[in-house]
């Protein structure tokens with residue numbers, strides 16, 4: 001694993017988990033239904049990410065709220081929120097704030113221990129296959145807490161691992177977490193196997209233009225996850241999600 005990931009895991013271990021959050025009995029928001037609605041409205045379903053690292057600094061809560069509202073206004077089907085503080089400059093608070101915009105929220109973090117799952121409420125939670133966690137156990141634990149797991153893969157081997165679990169949503173990360181290189185070909189190579197298995201498929205990372213977006217949809221993406229490009233200007237979502 002890249003030393004960056006080692007550093008993130010080490011910092012997380014040193015911090016320890018945040019206090020467990022009790023889940024209010026409010027309705028859960030469904031990514032699959034929200035993506036279907038975007039499609040009906042003639043839009044490419046995009047999960048728009050709040051990624052402070054793209055700006056090189058932490059965000060004030062008013063800024064998080066502004067991004068989240070803009071993402072909703074420009075037709076995002078969900079919001080992804082980085083909650084990892086040391087490298088990605090995210091926070092649990094950002095997830096709570098973003099959820100007020102009304103869209104399903106995906107919590108993005110480096111989850112390697114089950115207690116981390118209860119730190120904050122989200123509709124979906126990212127589980128990274130490359131972290132070598134017991135995916136079956138974490139998929140079940142996430143559902144027990146009322147969150148839908150999104151299992152992220154980057155190789156054929158990780159894809160087989162993800163498909164062997166009960167996961168219904170799989171993300172193919174075009175960014176290699178070891179080298180940090182981005183290649184949209186990764187999605188094109190791995191998507192057919194997942195399509196055959198009938199899971200909901202997310203193309204993650206490296207989408208910067210309408211051409212990139214269409215390319216991922218043609219390759220079989222049910223939704224795209226876009227961060228860096230939208231942090232530079234959330235209004236760009238309005239160009240990226242046009243079919």
Ligand SMILES: O=P(O)(O)OC[C@@H](O)[C@@H](O)c1c[nH]c2ccccc12
Nearest residue numbers: 173204205206207225226227228229
């Ligand atoms: O900024 P990009 O290239 O649009 O990528 C967004 C998202 O896919 C990326 O932030 C991401 C994908 N998987 C992750 C795992 C951890 C942290 C971050 C990520």
